[in-house]
Amino acid sequence: MSYGLLLSLHLLAAIAFAGTVFFEVVMLEGVRRYVPHEAMRAVERAIGNRAVRIMPWALLTLYAAGIGLAWRYRAALSQPFSSSFSLLLTLKIALAASVLAHFSMAMIWRRRGTLGSRRSRRLHLSVFCHVLAIVLLAKGMFYLRW
Numbered sequence: 445m446s447y448g449l450l451l452s453l454h455l456l457a458a459i460a461f462a463g464t465v466f467f468e469v470v471m472l473e474g475v476r477r478y479v480p481h482e483a484m485r486a487v488e489r490a491i492g493n494r495a496v497r498i499m500p501w502a503l504l505t506l507y508a509a510g511i512g513l514a515w516r517y518r519a520a521l522s523q524p525f526s527s528s529f530s531l532l533l534t535l536k537i538a539l540a541a542s543v544l545a546h547f548s549m550a551m552i553w554r555r556r557g558t559l560g561s562r563r564s565r566r567l568h569l570s571v572f573c574h575v576l577a578i579v580l581l582a583k584g585m586f587y588l589r590w
């Protein structure tokens with residue numbers, strides 16, 4: 445598969461994933477106090493069910509394309525401290541691995557029925573911060589030099 449196609453898939457999947465997290469953390473949290481508690485819970489449950497069906501595919505595309513892209517930079521990744529680019533890319537991938545760990549924990553808690561709304565909110569906020577840092581690193585690694 446061509447590098448351009450992999451990069452486009454990676455970017456589209458990143459938009460789907462980051463956009464969903466942004467919607468949940470910024471938009472949904474912002475309307476919470478204007479919507480009756482029961483209605484909000486029903487909406488959250490419906491969005492959660494939808495996310496469980498869609499997100500695994502977006503994540504699969506995002507990570508598979510990411511690994512394909514990273515193959516081109518394998519020499520830089522084998523020496524993470526050799527340049528600013530290597531370090532920033534390594535950090536980006538480490539944060540992406542942490543996002544995957546968050547997602548897996550959410551799935552496990554959801555299946556066990558222990559994903560309460562407080563835990564879910566903290567998890568979303570943490571993933572949101574991760575995604576912000578990942579996107580800044582993804583661009584910064586090409587523009588920052590030291």
Ligand code: HEM
Nearest residue numbers: 451455458506507510511513514537540543575578579582
């Ligand atoms: C939450 C997960 C991830 C997000 C949100 C994300 C997001 C991004 C974004 C926004 C870009 C910039 C694309 C562009 O400007 O065209 C990028 C580039 C890149 N990502 Fe990711 N990424 C994620 C996971 C990964 C993983 C797991 C890997 C590798 C194992 C990876 C490897 C790369 C590489 C190598 C580039 C540079 C591609 C290039 O421009 O040559 N990413 N990523």
